[in-house]
Amino acid sequence: MPSKDNARSSNGARWRSAKARLRAQGRPCWICRAFGRPDAIDYSLPPLDPGSFEADHLIPVSKGGPLYDMANLDATHRACNIWRRDRSVSEVLAIARRERQQHDGHASVCVTTDW
Numbered sequence: 049m050p051s052k053d054n055a056r057s058s059n060g061a062r063w064r065s066a067k068a069r070l071r072a073q074g075r076p077c078w079i080c081r082a083f084g085r086p087d088a089i090d091y092s093l094p095p096l097d098p099g100s101f102e103a104d105h106l107i108p109v110s111k112g113g114p115l116y117d118m119a120n121l122d123a124t125h126r127a128c129n130i131w132r133r134d135r136s137v138s139e140v141l142a143i144a145r146r147e148r149q150q151h152d153g154h155a156s157v158c159v160t161t162d163w
């Protein structure tokens with residue numbers, strides 16, 4: 049049963065190195081930035097923390113995006129990455145635009161208090 053995660057783990061060293069390069073850049077969360085929320089990532093949080101860093105594929109691997117291409121990777125919070133799933137960048141930006149119009153930047157989608 050092939051999946052994105054299996055593909056990653058089958059070549060874990062390349063994936064870890066791409067992720068480490070992204071981490072070293074210390075980027076903010078591109079999804080929070082789109083939503084106008086505080087976008088800083090605490091890179092010291094443990095991997096399963098909803099606020100921790102994850103490497104996100106801008107074009108999802110399931111839609112043919114390159115797995116290890118730095119141009120296809122950006123940083124997100126884990127919670128934002130889970131929220132996004134396989135939404136395209138343009139879908140995320142369209143949702144962010146609607147949210148910002150409705151709530152004037154108030155956080156309501158991504159980082160909730162339900163964790």
Ligand SMILES: [Zn+2]
Nearest residue numbers: 077080125128
């Ligand atoms: Zn975020």
